[in-house]
Structures are given as C-alpha cells and as structure tokens.
Amino acid sequence: MNLFYAKPEDVIGDSILIEGQESIHIVKVLRHKVGDTVYVTDGDGHRYDCTIKEVSKKSVSLSVENKVFIEPDEPSVSVAIGLIKKRDRLEFAVEKITELGAREIFIYVGDHSEKSSLRLDRIESSVISAMKQSLRCTLPKVHYHQSMANLLEKISGNGPIIVGDETEDEGSTLKAKNIAANSREVTLIIGPEGGFSEKERELFIKVNANTCSLGSHRLRTETAAIVMTDRFIQSA
Secondary structure, eight states: OEEOOOOOGGEEETTEEEEEEHIIIIIIIIIIOOOOOOEEOBBBSSEEEEEEEOOOOOOOEEEEEEEOOOOOOEEEEEEEEEEESSHHHHHHHHHHHHHHTTTTEEEEEEETTOOOOOOOOHHHHHHHHHHHHTOOOOEEEEEEEEEEEEHHHTTTSSSOOOOOOOOSSHHHHHHHHHHHHTOOOEEEOOOOOTTOOHHHHHOOOOOOOOOEEOSSSOOOOHHHHHHHHOOOHTTT
C-alpha cells in the first residue's frame, strides 16, 4: 500500500486534486491509471480511499469512495531537537521521529549549538515523506525557535517536559516514563551536540522539567532523539 499526501484545501467534497511531484509519482513512477484505487491523507488524521477519475500532465483528479479518521496515539509526544550543523543528520532525525509517531517537532538553537542555517522547507518535506512511508495520517507541525527560552515559553503549559540528560541515572527514566504514561501530552527535549549550558539547566528548573537518562554512553543528537521518542511512545 502506498499513501499519498494532499493538503486539506485540496480536498473539496468528494474530490481531491493531486498536483506536482506527488501526481508524477502516482502516474509516472507507479504507473497508476484511470480507475485505479489510491490512498490519500490530508495530514489531519483522515485517510481517503480514492479512485483515479482523470489524469493530466501536471495533476491527478481523484474521487473519494471512503473516508476514515485515524485516531492519533496518546499521549501526544512532541520532540524538541537542538539544531544540528549537518543538514542530512537533522533531516534523518526528523524523518525517524515522525515515523515513530511524534506529533509535533521543535528545532531550536541552543547555547552550545554550532552555527548553521536551517532550510525549514526541506525539513517539512522530510516530515511529509516520513509520514507517508510509515502510513501515518497525522502530519507533525514543525517549529523553529532561536533559543531555549523561546522554546520553553512556547511549550510550557502543554503537559510535562522531559529532558534527555546524560548525567542522570536509569532511575530518572522510570520516573519520567510514569509521568508520561499519566499525561495526555508530553514534550521531549534533546540537546545539541555541545550539550546544555548552565543557563539552560536553570531554565529547566524554573519550568519544573523532568530529566531522563540517555543510557551509559554519550549519543549523537539524532540518535538521542530517536531513542527518546521510541522510549516514550512505546511506554504509552
């Protein structure tokens, strides 16, 4: 089964219009034709079972035969990642945490982050691709923040905050898992390659953030993001 993506505004009643690279993939790559069945999500939790009714050079017109709503997992797990200098590693991280079921993704510049530019459009493209690959129907929203203070201001009040900290022991992990299991929303924070500054650790205390061990070995940012996301989604 292949899952395709259409923006919510492209779903009009019982019709869906697929354009651009997505339409090329349907017709040129997978060689679908009029009358074939294809599956589409709008990223808002809906999956549409469709029949191809018309094909042109730049678009595919679909007729919706059935519509279902896929309930998102609970708790809702959001993941905040410190900016990674190498673009491919950051894209890899957001792909994998999307596949695992992250509901929202925050990328922030930490005090110890290395200077780097961010192509938000590429990140969003990676997230869409990962959503389709994993046959999920909820598209994670992607946010960018210039500092830890900005990030915490945004996420405070949205359930417990759990910080991956290499200085903690395994006892902190069990406590954090219990907190997450009894919450509807939880946000995980993974530090940049240089770790957290003392100023950032003071901010964690102010917002009553919880800490979680990352194991006995030091992990790269993208590895820590995958480990933490899997750990807390699986424990839900």
